[in-house]
Amino acid sequence: MVRLRIRDIAEQAGVSPATVSRYLNNQPGQMSEDTRARIAEVIERTGYRPRTAARNLRQDRSNLVGVVLADVSNPYSSAMLEALSACAAERGLSLITSFSGGDPVIEAASVARLVDMGVDGLVVNTCGDNDEALASTAARIPMVLLDREVAGAPADLVTSNNRELVRLLVDEMLKASCERVFMLTERGDESSPRRIRTQAFVRELQRRNVAGEVVSLGDGSCAQAQMDGLLRAAAGRRLGVIAVNGAVFLRLVDAIAQIGPSLPAGLRVATFDDYPWNHVLFGGVTTAAQDTGRIARAVLDRLARRVDEAARASVPPARAERVEVEVPGTVVVRSSTYA
Amino acid sequence: MVRLRIRDIAEQAGVSPATVSRYLNNQPGQMSEDTRARIAEVIERTGYRPRTAARNLRQDRSNLVGVVLADVSNPYSSAMLEALSACAAERGLSLITSFSGGDPVIEAASVARLVDMGVDGLVVNTCGDNDEALASTAARIPMVLLDREVAGAPADLVTSNNRELVRLLVDEMLKASCERVFMLTERGDESSPRRIRTQAFVRELQRRNVAGEVVSLGDGSCAQAQMDGLLRAAAGRRLGVIAVNGAVFLRLVDAIAQIGPSLPAGLRVATFDDYPWNHVLFGGVTTAAQDTGRIARAVLDRLARRVDEAARASVPPARAERVEVEVPGTVVVRSSTYA
DNA sequence: TTGTACGCGTTATCAG
DNA sequence: CTGATAACGCGTACAA
Numbered sequence: 001m002v003r004l005r006i007r008d009i010a011e012q013a014g015v016s017p018a019t020v021s022r023y024l025n026n027q028p029g030q031m032s033e034d035t036r037a038r039i040a041e042v043i044e045r046t047g048y049r050p051r052t053a054a055r056n057l058r059q060d061r062s063n064l065v066g067v068v069l070a071d072v073s074n075p076y077s078s079a080m081l082e083a084l085s086a087c088a089a090e091r092g093l094s095l096i097t098s099f100s101g102g103d104p105v106i107e108a109a110s111v112a113r114l115v116d117m118g119v120d121g122l123v124v125n126t127c128g129d130n131d132e133a134l135a136s137t138a139a140r141i142p143m144v145l146l147d148r149e150v151a152g153a154p155a156d157l158v159t160s161n162n163r164e165l166v167r168l169l170v171d172e173m174l175k176a177s178c179e180r181v182f183m184l185t186e187r188g189d190e191s192s193p194r195r196i197r198t199q200a201f202v203r204e205l206q207r208r209n210v211a212g213e214v215v216s217l218g219d220g221s222c223a224q225a226q227m228d229g230l231l232r233a234a235a236g237r238r239l240g241v242i243a244v245n246g247a248v249f250l251r252l253v254d255a256i257a258q259i260g261p262s263l264p265a266g267l268r269v270a271t272f273d274d275y276p277w278n279h280v281l282f283g284g285v286t287t288a289a290q291d292t293g294r295i296a297r298a299v300l301d302r303l304a305r306r307v308d309e310a311a312r313a314s315v316p317p318a319r320a321e322r323v324e325v326e327v328p329g330t331v332v333v334r335s336s337t338y339a
Numbered sequence: 340m341v342r343l344r345i346r347d348i349a350e351q352a353g354v355s356p357a358t359v360s361r362y363l364n365n366q367p368g369q370m371s372e373d374t375r376a377r378i379a380e381v382i383e384r385t386g387y388r389p390r391t392a393a394r395n396l397r398q399d400r401s402n403l404v405g406v407v408l409a410d411v412s413n414p415y416s417s418a419m420l421e422a423l424s425a426c427a428a429e430r431g432l433s434l435i436t437s438f439s440g441g442d443p444v445i446e447a448a449s450v451a452r453l454v455d456m457g458v459d460g461l462v463v464n465t466c467g468d469n470d471e472a473l474a475s476t477a478a479r480i481p482m483v484l485l486d487r488e489v490a491g492a493p494a495d496l497v498t499s500n501n502r503e504l505v506r507l508l509v510d511e512m513l514k515a516s517c518e519r520v521f522m523l524t525e526r527g528d529e530s531s532p533r534r535i536r537t538q539a540f541v542r543e544l545q546r547r548n549v550a551g552e553v554v555s556l557g558d559g560s561c562a563q564a565q566m567d568g569l570l571r572a573a574a575g576r577r578l579g580v581i582a583v584n585g586a587v588f589l590r591l592v593d594a595i596a597q598i599g600p601s602l603p604a605g606l607r608v609a610t611f612d613d614y615p616w617n618h619v620l621f622g623g624v625t626t627a628a629q630d631t632g633r634i635a636r637a638v639l640d641r642l643a644r645r646v647d648e649a650a651r652a653s654v655p656p657a658r659a660e661r662v663e664v665e666v667p668g669t670v671v672v673r674s675s676t677y678a
Numbered sequence: 679t680t681g682t683a684c685g686c687g688t689t690a691t692c693a694g
Numbered sequence: 695c696t697g698a699t700a701a702c703g704c705g706t707a708c709a710a
Contacts, residue, residue, distance in 0.1 A: 345703065
């Protein structure tokens with residue numbers, strides 16, 4: 001049960017290995033219909049498959065893309081991963097995945113391991129605090145950043161149109177005639193989407209002259225007190241709360257659950273990231289959903305382009321231009337913001 | 340900026356490539372402390388890393404494990420993936436991931452692609468209806484099945500102790516003095532965990548002489564009617580409902596939400612798979628949680644063993660014994676089953 | 679303890 | 695349109 005080599009196929013088809021190789025790679029040099037058919041028959045009959053390791057060595061290319069995600073417990077990440085996987089398969093790429101769990105040390109180790117494995121490029125959703133390592137890696141092999149930017153890294157960036165989504169969520173709150181609108185975030189998270197969303201939120205409030213602010217949750221009982229204060233405020237006038245991401249929203253839901261089973265009268269809530277439970281909580285939660293399919297396509301488009309460029313020119317251009325892509329998401333309106 | 344080869348390191352250290360290779364692979368043949376130090380210095384200084392593609396070709400081994408998951412929108416799958424990833428990294432393995440989305444055709448294509456990529460082994464959480472393809476693949480390369488078994492496949496199987504978990508959930512329902520207990524499942528899902536759980540459930544009811552049955556949901560309005568019936572029944576006497584998995588539980592929650600914001604009086608619910616929202620729904624849902632860390636370890640233990648065996652003996656044993664491992668999970672009791 | 683020489687399977691180049 | 699040949703970079707007998 002030794003594995004077939006290209007030479008075996010060549011012998012059985014009565015041609016040379018080079019010809020079989022051309023057949024396999026659809027080389028421009030056309031071959032006679034006769035030999036083509038003979039080779040096809042032998043391959044079909046034997047079930048021959050070329051050996052990837054040998055191709056990789058020869059071509060200096062693995063068709064492998066490394067993916068490093070910060071937090072898969074976040075369903076948005078899993079959806080993203082699935083979309084990337086499907087999109088990669090379409091292009092004949094495979095994904096080597098790794099998860100940092102929010103630890104920069106693990107993230108750096110993951111990146112190093114993936115590079116060692118010979119990936120053609122990297123997709124990184126960084127957990128932060130790794131700028132130097134990522135920048136130096138990006139200088140050596142193609143890298144596309146997902147959602148979160150990295151200072152000084154010569155890598156492309158793909159995100160959702162966060163500013164626009166914030167605007168749409170604020171729209172919903174105002175349609176629901178909220179008198180004050182808050183955005184809920186948390187201390188630990190200094191990622192770029194968070195920053196962009198909160199900044200955009202503040203600008204929206206100013207632009208429309210609406211009362212409200214960004215509330216940054218601390219830890220433990222302090223945070224509980226903050227949220228209690230926020231929720232009690234709802235008793236009087238109509239109040240809107242937008243969670244800056246899914247993790248924060250879960251904390252918000254938890255706090256609301258302490259008070260009662262349903263949304264307090266006068267409180268409207270909305271969040272980012274369309275998790276399954278958003279459909280059922282409070283009869284449905286208004287959500288800014290990111291388009292994972294289009295994001296995945298944009299990510300792999302950029303990466304494939306970079307990989308091709310790198311393959312063509314052995315010396316990477318000194319002034320690599322960084323491309324930033326914003327993929328439009330959509331706001332799904334559900335009963336948590338109905339007037 | 341050409342990449343360094345082992346030969347370059349050898350020259351700089353004033354030794355032969357073979358010696359550097361031995362250094363890299365910690366060959367038993369000891370080398371003089373002097374040359375060892377010189378090689379170490381050069382490698383450290385140059386940042387040399389051996390080329391994986393060349394090693395793979397030479398050693399006929401990739402240190403790559405293919406992972407095929409049926410449904411990553413299921414948070415249990417993501418947790419499993421993360422655990423596998425961490426565990427694999429510890430062993431110097433990397434994961435190539437693929438997702439079938441419940442489609443047997445995609446699953447078969449994924450498996451084929453991963454095998455082509457040269458993975459050393461496969462971890463498969465099958466979506467079903469692929470027994471022949473999986474069995475023939477398992478006959479060629481090491482495979483470990485996750486949760487769901489495949490008829491006729493010479494592969495090991497790792498699952499949770501579903502029967503025990505069912506027993507514990509029924510225990511909780513009885514502690515909550517439920518007079519009747521139901522297990523909710525759905526038509527489409529004929530997977531082995533579902534079958535094992537429902538069978539165990541029926542046995543438990545008989546053993547304890549408790550009233551109840553397995554309710555298999557159909558589609559759409561029919562299912563809604565079934566659930567309405569179930570929920571109305573709760574009005575009278577105390578009733579327990581156990582969802583056979585997370586997907587079914589989401590349907591149950593949806594139906595309950597149609598009626599009101601909180602759990603109807605007299606109704607107790609519990610489910611499998613510890614999703615984030617189980618902590619907040621109804622003030623906390625009692626859950627049979629699977630131990631993803633231990634499962635991952637068991638999976639990769641088995642796989643590594645098989646891979647080593649296969650590497651040693653070029654001819655696989657005709658009578659391969661299939662090993663089945665049951666990893667104990669735990670029941671997390673929350674207020675949805677408090678008396 | 680170390681070095682030499684060969685082969686892993688494929689593809690690119692060049693000659694025909 | 696096809697064939698011969700030389701790499702790709704590494705690991706490992708075997709020889710020294």
